[in-house]
Amino acid sequence: MTILNNSDEIKKSEIELINHHEDYRIFGLIIFLIADGMTFAGFFAAYLTYKAVNPLPEGSIYELELAIPTLNTILLLVSSATFHKAGKALVNQKNDISQKWLLVTASLGITFLICQLYEYFNLPFGLTDNLFASTFYALTGFHGLHVTLGTLMILIISWQTRINGGRISYKNMFPLEAVELYWHFVDGIWVILFIILYLY
Amino acid sequence: MLNKSYYLIPIISIIIGISFWIGFSVNLLPEEASINAPIYDELFKILFIIGLILFIGMTALVIYSLFKFRKKEGEFGDGIALEGNLSLEIIWTVIPSIIVLFVGIYSYNIYDRMGGMNELNHNHANMNANDEKIWAGISQGNNSNSGLGETAIEVSAMQFAFLFNYPQGEFISGELHVPVDQEISIKMESKDVIHAFWIPEFRIKQDIIPGQPTILNFTPTRIGKYPIICAELCGPYHGGMRASIIVEDKSDYEKWFNQNNKTNL
């Protein structure tokens, strides 16, 4: 009979490995991000198809300024780095430093959103002007929603990283790691979006 | 298992025989009234026979095993602990692959004979907004020049009717009149939602897509009146969205055309 009923065959360390929770919560998050990425992939596919087969009517305006989005790209890339710093500080049990880096990241996120709003208000086209305009707003808006959510979560975890009584510490890294992964993902999407929408 | 396979030969032949017999004697299709129809029916017959062989074979296997290997009253114990057999696995991977490949190539050939592989002006690459993009349904013959053949008729579909515009005569008709044995080319446009143009007796169908004119070519071969059916859900009266195509011999068609013709008034 191969139906075993004893743990003696299995080393204790093996069992402990399996019981390591953070492991599979992050894994679950990765799968979720893949799913989320597929939503963006659908939008990108639609955008590229439109671009290939639905040329805009003569006289439509779809000029995009590059200055703000380039600034935004830099903001987001820097914010990925600062978030990374925050994580490192937490590992070294320096909660106050970690919290500061998180706040820097959050303010970068907020700046990004302000810049994007500024860009929206200064664009020469509105949501329903033409196909390009609609897709532009849908894509950047959906991404902006992700940034907003991420910024809120960063603010929450930065509160929880405070020195006394915070829920997050080097012993409980999961919330910070999860948000960090999410934030890098949102950055990555922005880079693709920037290339496809603004440069291509 | 394999060494006893000669038992299978008569059984398989019987199944194949029955399938061929059914395939050739049962007609599931409506009248053939265009050049397309006999080509289509040829494909149908082959697919029908292959399908029958596979279906009868699988059903026979299942029912036979149910009876043959049924646990008898009061019998205990398990069947043989057989977990796999590589040569069998290979056989039933290869045979379906061959069938599928054969069917694929054959239907490509059919499709080509129907004219489906003719590229009309369908290159998106160097197109600008003012060019009309025309998409093709199937088309027979060689009309790669413009897509519009000898008898060009414009079809416009709307909720819930078809209208047929004869540009040479500058008139609009509610019925589609066409001469027999002559290639007809229609250009279809929709005014509101998606419709579809289907003539079962011709075995052709093409969606009529708003913002995207489509072309369909066909050659009727039999005089008569056939239904044109809208086959894409287009609203509450979708079921009632029908028209007729009237295939006439050339003189009748010309008579009808001249009666309606507005150019020589």
Add this chain to the structure above:
Amino acid sequence: MTILIDNKTKVKESLQPKGFLRYFSFSLDHKVIGIQYLVCGFLFYLVGGTLASAIRIELISPLSDFLPRDVYNQVLTLHGTIMIFLWIVPVVNGAFGNYLIPFYVGARDMAFPRLNAVAFWLIPPSGLMLIASYFIEGAAQSGWTAYPPLSITTPQSGQIIWILSVLLLGGSSIFGGINFIVTILKLRRPGLKLMNLPMYCWAMLGTSILVVLSTPVLAGTLILLSFDIVAHTGFFNPALGGNVVVYQHLFWFYSHPAVYIMVLPAFGLVSEILPIHCRKPLFGYTTMVFSIMGIVVLGLVVWAHHMFTSGTPPWMRLFFTIATAFIAVPTGIKFFNWVATMWGGKISLNSAMLFSCGFIINFVFGGITGVALAQVPFDIHVHDTYFVVAHFHYIVYGGSVFVIFSSIYHWYPKVVGKILNENLGYLHFALTFIGFNLCFAPQHWLGLNGMPRRVAEYDPQFQFVNQISSIGALLMAISTIPFLINIFISFKKGKIAGNNPWNGLTPEWLTTSPPPVENWEGEAPLVNEPYGYGKDYLSCK
């Protein structure tokens, strides 16, 4: 979220309501959630089936007389949506997946029990919302495919509610998918190897991959569609420069994989049921695993076979024809393996087995018409006709629904502890099988001869065949009665099942019936040969 696998930490049992009430609670127990999925799905099936009966009653006569025309379209839209998103998908994935997967991997619960409960509780409200939309301004009436521009121009409140509830159901299914992937890959009992998992785990892994990759695309598409409806953007509205074919591509990018989401778990369930009742190991385990993964990969690249008449370029039609037809190869491998599993066995011909064999026969039929549909020239004639309706009912009803019934007969003893009455089971099978074939076989002829789908009125020449079809539908409705009677009577008076009534070797049979809260009193058994029949593992009764 912390439920450990070792038996020291227990789920907080005392906090959960006991007895019948826990099925109405936010329970975290995977078995309770599984039952919730099943019962909820079945109730929606009765709603969807009643709508189907309304369709068949309308089609008894060629005129549009029983239902007003727009109501007919609402009915068929709700029927399709309910049957797919609220019956088949939640039941073959959610219900059986939640009940069985933790047993199969030797875990005490799913990886994320709370997420699991959330995923379930998204379903009832969105389902009720969908049904309620009928009473506001009329439900959505553009078919379950919701092709624009029709879906943009029909009454909007119904369409918006439809979009909202499909989004919620999609979210539920993504959460479920994440949970299954993590549970199967990470929560396996120490010592249990991937290639020793019961086949249903592989089927669920494949399905969940499809769910995670394709459902979000549908969500994105429906968001764009709702913008078109509410904010008057023009993504899919040609009047504003949009492109309706893009919607079709995006929609089918989800909805073709969705058909494998509906059928792969059913394949897995059959692979569990057949070996037990045939007393033989599952034939060709490894090829079965590879064919599942083959179907997953191919299933992602065949979507445009639903669009052969929508003006796709010739090369695209050709590619999608070949890719689609090739799915017959991995699928065929599975069917031949099942027959080989039966071959030389000691088969008990009980209700579970009958429904499984009915499934094989029906599905082969539906699959073969599917391969015919994949051929462009063939499809051009029958697209959007009753031939297609017949094809997919052979697969979704003759396939998935038959497997669901088979599974209920098979696992009811485990879940309830009582065995279902066999005679009522035979009656149920006979009525279902005859009614089903009577209803859907004639529809092939209807389609070939010129009856389009989604019509409330048709050519009088088709009346006789439609009436036969309606009689079949009536038989199917009647067949539900012995089944329901059986479920209730056996619950009260059924024969006590014992822990392992079928002498099964898969892990769920190695615990008590019904199983305790954390699945096993002691440690989870390590089952390395879930199909080791004929090897004297169990002393035979």
